[in-house]
Amino acid sequence: MFHPLRVSGIERLTDDSVAVTLAVPPDLHETFRHRPGQHLNVRYTVDGQEIRRSYSICAPATEQPAAPALRVGIRLVDGGAFSTYALKELVVGDAIEAMPPMGRFVLTPRPGQFAAVVGGSGITPVLSIASTLLAREPDASFCLIRSDRTAASTMFLDEVADLKDRYPDRFQLVTALSREEQQAGLPSGRLDRERLTALLPALLPVAETDGWFLCGPLGLVRGAELALHGLGVDRSRIHQEIFHVEDGPDAPAGPRIETPAAGTLTATLDGRSGKWPVQDGESLLETVLRSRADAPYACKGGVCGTCRAFLVSGEVRMDRNFALEPEETDAGYVLACQSHPVTGEVELDFDR
Known part of the structure; x- marks a missing residue:
């Protein structure tokens, strides 16, 4: 069921992305209280056409009596009707219809060592997961391996830096840029299966890590999954969410199925x-x-x-x-x- 929510804040993150905050009325507080890692399905009518999209919540999960925090990250997609609208026309005070938070790419805070491999806007749900975990569970640590094209295109730079400042002993950050050299850190290039297989064991005990969260484009997620399998990680400890799929050999569209007569x-x-x-x-x-x-x-x-x-x-x-x-x-x-x-x-x- 969709509910109209007012836009209470819009923050420009990069040239092609924004964070949009939605205000939740008191009577819907429990309806819209999210688990860390969940997303919102939103609906809006543009030029008479109904558009539905799914956007992950980047804000930490709140508990009673605090009001739910609904802040989503939106990156511009070529030809994307809603993302174009959000970046160019959406203003504070506009109403967007949203379904209650949903999704199973979540982590309930508990003690342990956790890690994530993310690409681009895949940082969005993982930011909620990591910030909630570190704030609520003093016996938990989190390692974030993120890949972006350039520093200027990296979403939530300030929020991730804040986690590093607040939890220096429990939050580890490794950044790879595919199209730009860094003064320090990893050399430029994509985080593919081969590179991750060599990198991850140098960062943490891979197979003993309590949970792995993979989020981003299909190629990155599949490569990270294969690397983790090769390093002995149990399937039950790997959680993934795909943010973008392009048609190609790794993403077959599949044939149209002829349905049975009188089905x-x-x-x-x-x-x-x-x-x-x-x-x-x-x-x-x-x-x-x-x-x-x-x-x-x-x-x-x-x-x-x-x-x-x-x-x-x-x-x-x-x-x-x-x-x-x-x-x-x-x-x-x-x-x-x-x-x-x-x-x-x-x-x-x-x-x-």
Whole structure:
């Protein structure tokens, strides 16, 4: 369910990114209290067209009685309707509709050693994770390995520097720039699998680290995941969130699936069930949206996980999946925006 929230602050971070703060009215405080690492799905109408996007919350997670802090980082995307609007037209006082915070790329503060490998705007949820962890748990430490194009394009420089100043013994920062040499630190270049395999063991005990958080473009996240697997990290300790996927050999679009004759979808959403025919080639999310405009979605690209649903019965095929962990798919969850029926009858439950 979407709620209108007023923009209370806009801060320019770089030439192509801003941080937007949304004010939450008192009656919605508990609805919008986020866990560190979660994101907001926002909705806005631009030139008569409804646009939905997903943006991670960078602010530390708050607890009662403090008001929830909703500050999201937005980077300009070429041709991006909402990011262009946010950077060029959005002003304090405007209203943006937002769903309550969601997402499973989270860390509940606890003692231990944690680390993250991030690229570009992938710093956004990890900033919330690290700042919340270090503030609430004195027996926790955090190592941040971040990659950016140049120093000028690096988001949240001041916030990360503040963590380094406040927690000098518990926060470690390593920065790599792909298009610019640094006076100190790593030589320029991308953080690929080979480079991370050599770098990480010099920073911390890789396999014993309690949790790894990977966030950013697909290539960086996949390379970091492979490096960690090669260094003996257990799969359960690796958490990832993809921020950008380009079509290519690593991200196949998948064929359009021809649905069975007389195929039908039964779906439960907000306690109400319906049954509809599946039109040839459409995704199960598209089937639901023809009758239920309140069906949850944001990116429609298999990245954000907003349309996650439990497959009650039948069989489906997903074109792509960059949002669900293997444990989730093993448990029966699918992405409705990427799912096509393989059997004539399919049932989904969006409420589980």
